[in-house]
Amino acid sequence: MDRKTNNILKDMKRNRQDIDTIQSSQFIGADSIIAYKTNSDEQFDHSITMSSSGQVINLLLTFTHQTATAGALLDLKLFYRINNPDVMAQPVPMWLPSMPAIYVRWYKVMPIGNGQVTQWRIRCVKNANSTTFTGYFKFFIDGTDTGQWSISVI
Amino acid sequence: MDRKTNNILSVMKRNIDEIKAMKSAQNSGSDNYVIYQTESSQIAYSASAGIVERAQVSFTANSMYNTFAELNARVFTTTANETTVFSIEPQKKMSLPNSLVTQWDVRIAYEAGSPPSTLYVIWYVLSLDTGVING
Secondary structure, three states: OOHHHHHHHHHHHHHHHHHHHHHOOEOOOOOOEOOEEEOOOOOOOEEEEEOOOOOEEEEEEEEEEOOOOOOOOEEEEEEEEEOOOOHHHOOOOOOOOOOOOEEEEEEEOOOOOOOOEEEEEEEEEEOOOOOOEEEEEEEEEEEOOOEEEEEEEO | OOHHHHHHHHHHHHHHHHHHHHHOOEEOOOOEEOOEEEEEEEEEEEOEOOEEEEEEEEEEEOOOOOOOEEEEEEEEOOOOOEEOOEEEEEEEOOOOOOOOEEEEEEEEEEOOOOOOOEEEEEEEEEEOOOEEEEO
């Protein structure tokens, strides 16, 4: 085979590899982006116990991306239930008119400094009585990457 | 060069141009997308009892119509004191089709004692495009 043809074939092979790489993350011929859903099969992913009136526990949820090194678009859905580990059977609705025994809010920590992780701060506030309650949490993370999470108290 | 070879080279050049265009929108070598983080200047909002009921924020993308955009924030009780004790509830507004602009109504609540009368906010937008934030 002459050199010219050899060069042509080499370029075509490189093109094929590039196309395979791109196709692995985006359906060619369809207008959609590959997205991932990350969650466990467990009844709950984390629990906290609170007993003091007005007690506050802040958690840091760190999600380490499987692939993305320069940030990922991720959405955290958090559900929780009080005194029952089967969270998704009856999670606390976010539209309650009165404060539940444990009140939970969360937001993504900005700016993103390390492109390999995404973090959320979760704020748990106990209501105004001294009865002990245990809050059970489930996490669902949707977005452009999958990965592993870890929880720490801050 | 014969015509057959010329045709092969033309097709290859088109392929290469298309691949280059696609790779520019995606981190090459990994199955992910280029994400842009846009930051606003620090903006002051009046806060009644530490709550900003409705901050109106917009993000105008550089070139991508209908792009995905997610809004987040850092909150300060003075221009220099950042706080992590807050909640933020952005509600994205419906936008016109084929628009570069995404808008939100945002409620921010400072959740500790001695609420300030002003909250200072730096907005961040994570998106598939760069752009400008107004708030």
